[in-house]
Amino acid sequence: MTAVVDDVGSSGAGYLTDERLAIQAMAREFAAKEVLPVANELDPVKGEIPMELRQKMAELGFFGVLIPEQYGGLGLGVFEYALIVEELARAWMSVSSLIARGQQFTAGFTEEQRREYLPRMAAGDFLSAFALSEPDAGSDVAALSTRARREADGWRISGQKMWCTFADGADYLQVFARTSPIDRDHRSRGISCFIMPKPRGELPSGVTGTPVRKIGYHGWKTWELSFDNAYAAGDSMVGPEGEGFKVAMGDLETARIHTAARAIGVARGALEDSVAYARQRVQFGRPIGDNQAIRFKIAHMATEVEAARSLMYRVCTEVDAGRRNTVEASMVKYLATEMAERVTSEALQIHGGAGYTTDFAVERYWRDAKLTKIFEGTSEIQLKIISDSILGRQAR
Template identity: 50%
Template sequence: MSALAGPTLPAPWSTPERTALQVEARRFALDRLKPVADELDPQRADIPADVLGEMGRHGWFGIMIPAEDGGLGGGVFEYCLVSEELARAWLSAASIIARAQGLGTAVGDPQRRRELLARSARGAWIGAAAFSEPDAGSDLGGVATTAVRDGEDYLVSGHKRWCGNAVAADFIVVLCRIEGEPGLRTLLLEKKPGELPPGVTATPIDKIGYHGMTTYDLVLDRVRVPVSARVEAFGMPVARGEGFAALERGLNMARVQTAARAVGVARAAVEDTTAYLQQRVQFGRPIGEFQALRFDLATMAARVDQARAYYRQVAAMMDAGEPCETEAAMVKLLATEMAAEVTAQAIQLHGGNGYTTEHQVERYWRDARLTTIFEGTSQIQQLIISDRMLGRVRS
């Protein structure tokens, strides 16, 4: 199977619209995005603005935004479908589209909300999420960033970690505590791309992979934000009175999309390894003729297809409005651990060449390893699943 032919959509998920969307994303990923990734990832450079502009014109920043607001009007299934195709070329490209999709549009003024949704849909309102902190990752209850009222503004101070795209973003959604109020709130910190507001300092985090989108450590020192910049449900669109349900849906959606991204990276490893086994000659014949290597490749391909079928099932459940917290955690756990193992095996099948930067399998391995960590580690997913099966362990 050629990379461009790729996996197709089987019944009951196949529609002409989805097939066209998949083919469009696949061609862009392999013809346009992958050459850029192959060149820039070793330089640890960000996705170029012109590539982001092309992605915007395809509509991928607004896959789940309603058509009347300028989006594609798709669901989680379409979002994951495109995410897999983009991740096959460069994981960061599949991640940057999550910084739109209506993020940072849940403002109070309806006209302003519609304006921001339209910008989000065309890739002109791409943000960053400042949720985690040095002492608050999976446990967001430990968030210590605080906003203090000062007239018509808040003064926000705190330390944020793992904030991808913070400098290049049009805005940053900041999770914090508002002095005198219970619980956590989100504030919309608007900014110019390439700049930081007064009081914000950003230090790049030196990662081993996941290049293409710089990740920052942020320090906020009495950053002035208007009181009107309060947004709902982590900055995502939400119906009135459905904040908690929207938050849970957002977390589930992020897990399923991460599964799709992991499948895309693992698929890249399988496709590259298939080509390598046909090209590499040892003992007078292509190494793809050796049964041990053939069987390893077959198992890798089967595991990728298994994870793909599962993420599509859970995405369809979400679009149907069915509760799927357990399934979202399961598919995130299964797909990301699969990706880490399949990409590692791809390096093994490349032999010594796999341990060089001359082949892309080392990039796939570095990126796949992260999918087991972000959006909730594998251990957090196991906790969610076991709690649903056995009940929570009492403190």
């Protein structure tokens, strides 16, 4: 498999301070030495991210990048978070996704919950699995039907959940369920969010599941879950009752920037591997990188990666400055993920028949790039958000 080569482009002029460059270099070295070899070994056989690797990530503070220092985190911004995510995704997208399990979707935590949970999250000891989507409620989150019934000292949750990645390996499930019936005029009301702690490596009592047979995003399992009167403690609710939709939507700017960074990392991996392969692969007595068709492909790929990264840097800067950038976050998520699918497809083409084997990492980047267009809101959802901001919302 191809080794890491120097990043193509990525000057980052005006954005990359000495501190950020040091963070980027640290993450890049870790990804090359610790993550990429593991990915190349385990992804082809659908092996799981080793616990030892998770511990090394915790020791570097990766699970607490966004968590304030007073709670044991690094207290850094979305910009630094995106830098680290891109580097990890260049090696294995699943690992770059794992770090979100300690610091995203905490909107709505009370101060008491922050004191209790955030230090453990920053240490990598309290990682989450997000149980939101359902068989009939994917992009339409407000359509979810899982119910939470109040009892004397807590809640009983019943219903179905889909696409719950890391449900077994996590330390808790973050579960969204209806605590009141659907209001047809205000469909998002009545959804509440619950924290459901559990033993690592198991599903909670009252929850059964079946792993989804997915084509990529290996390194961990993604689950279809059934809740049958599963218990949630009385103090487990995140945010006010009935306002779980706001909790789910509260971190979407960060989540979409996170996905953009993942897409850029995946695309960069495919690009760098293609550059190395074009120099090594000889046909008709010459490296295929001497052929203009290949050279122009690589030039176009590099330009697309750099364009997406530049937009991501700008959006991160705005978010870290405290300026709301919901639409721009959708833009960078859309641009970067669409780019990643194109770039990884071209990379596979450059590798020819070799690219269609599991002997080269490029097929992993190709499979994972497709997923970036689907989760955290599909490309079509991003286009709706963007167009609504320009033209106004369509009448019902």
